[in-house]
Amino acid sequence: MSKPVLQIENLCKSFTLGKRDINALSNLNLQVNAGEFVAIMGPSGSGKTTLLNVIGCIDKATSGQVLLDGIDVGSMPESQLYKIRRDKMGFVFQTFNLLPYLNARENVELPMEGKIKSKTERKKRASELLAMVGLSGRENHRPQRLSAGEQQRVAIARALANNPAIILADEPTGNLDSQNKQEIIKLLANLNLTQGTTIIMVTHDSQAANHTERMLLLKDGKIVKEKEGLHLAKKNNKCPNCGSTIQMNDETCPACKKPIFSSDELFST
């Protein structure tokens, strides 16, 4: 019943470096349904960031088709694309990329500026989003006063600002310690569960990837492997550890008593 929010057909992307052509993506096909939590893995240089850039409309495909919510973005001019990025996409970066001279709330308000006219409404929504990522009371703090994990939460709130069709996260836990890494993955998983946000996350971390519902392995610009993640079990109300039935909001499995998302064996590093 869920409809595809992203359809990629025969996507090719090549860069020209001097006389050499680098095929970052070659004949890649991918379909992501609304509400999916997808991890993209793969060795360095396999084209993960390139793929995310093309999906996020910050880079153009060399050939092939990219449909977002059924819209062919490949043929769109820049004068239209910024609206797709603003309204349909939410970016989360490895380096957070918050504006240092704006406070948390103002950072979250940024993407709304071209969209929501009323300043009070923007403020209200930004505060709600910050509460959703667990940062109530920190609205007026500038990035330098926030920890790395908190900064990434602000960035996630900012990505959610315009209620995007897809959250694109490139190594969102790459600059975080294991404690914060866990919390951010949990936050993304929760957003996916409770808000139904579609998330495509690039990660090198197989344990983080395991907490999504679908893992894709990229190699030389192609998807070479696909695997289910633990998150799928939770979505199906099954304990990922013992398989018994659980409720949506359960933190621990009523049967095996193990924590459902942060079991030690999954995040032991």
Add this chain to the structure above:
Amino acid sequence: MAIMISIPAGVLANQQTATDLASNLSNTITQTGQSINQTLTQIDCSLASSFSGFGFQAPNSTNFDRSQLGQSGQGSGTGRTFDPSQFGGGGTRGQFGGGAFGGGQASPMNQTLYNDINSSISGVVAVEPILQASEGNNETMSMFGRTFTRQITSYTIEGIPLTSDLIDNYPILTTNITAGRNLQAGDSGVVLLSENNSAYFNADVGDTIQILDQDFTVIGIHGTSSVSDQLTLYMNLSDAQSVTNNTGYITSFRVFAQNSDVVTQVARSISSLHSELTVTTGQERLTQLQTLQSTYNTALDSAQASIGQTQTTAFEEIIVVVAATSLIVLFVMLYTVRERTKEIGTLKAIGFSNSTVMGQFMLEGILLSVIAGVVGIAIGIVAAPALSSLLLPSINLFGNTAAAGFTRNVMPTAAASVNLELVLIAFGASVALGALGSLYPAWRAAKIRPAEAMKYE
């Protein structure tokens, strides 16, 4: 950067000051020349400098320093282009000391020694003995790390003999009475103040003032009729002699000749009878004045040329500064855009349009030039007067030795004020050029690829 605009603007403002100054002095010279013309039968006599103290026996001076007698004019050198001692006051009062121009070497002399002038020289119809003394104090000021001391004259007492014979027949009184009445024959214990004196003593007609501890009633106020009498108060000679503790002494006298044909002969006779005297006829003073006038005109021409030159330079500076503003904004903004590539990429990735980014950076560039402008103007308003007077040495044509009375009362303030209108125009221009200068950096910012946001350092 606007400090660089304010200073030349201050220099430009000074031009007005110089022009005022020029016309003011021109008028004065013409005025003085006219009054000299009317009094060609007069001969002014005072002690030549080398005879200072001749016939002078120091009386017991208690309350008045005799060394101040007639010393308000400060020039004494010869061969100076602008020697105040040559600039006598003409037919109006105050030839010997008093004003800036009225200097000369008036030294106290024993009145009785000169009784023979009236009796033994033919062609002399009257002699008017005069006592002139100035009261004032020294003022020390520091400018540009140097210290200048100048004498500030508070007022000059001029005692004239108030006899009906002299008053009725010779122009010994000032004529320009603005309040009260003029001095009359037989007046004593009364004083005729200048407008400056009136302000200094805070006294009006009918008030009683104290001069050197004696009471005098203000009988009238005289307007100025030459530069030399602005600080001069007139009283009976005997009053002046007693109040300054100089009974029997005068500082100069004026001889009236029968007619203009005998003036030269009379002057020669005076000189041969009293070789210690400096004898100046009205005709000689007129000649001196004309020499001075031409010297002054030459100086003024060169001053104006130099001001004109400075003005041109100031305009050029403003153009350069305004152009520099846009270059500074250009480079600062280019640097900013380069430094903030990732931030700009992020803004574009989260949905900012090219035009929004461009507008943002234009605004920043304009803000930059506005802030710089406001700060610069604030500094410039403070610094410009001092700096522009350094840039305008010709304003000091009259030098610090051009006595205080003159500086204070005749010369318009030479310190520059900033020409606000010009500063605003230059400010506007620099802001406009600042906007122009941020155009390219802003365009560069708009062209940054959103994928830059993905890079990590």
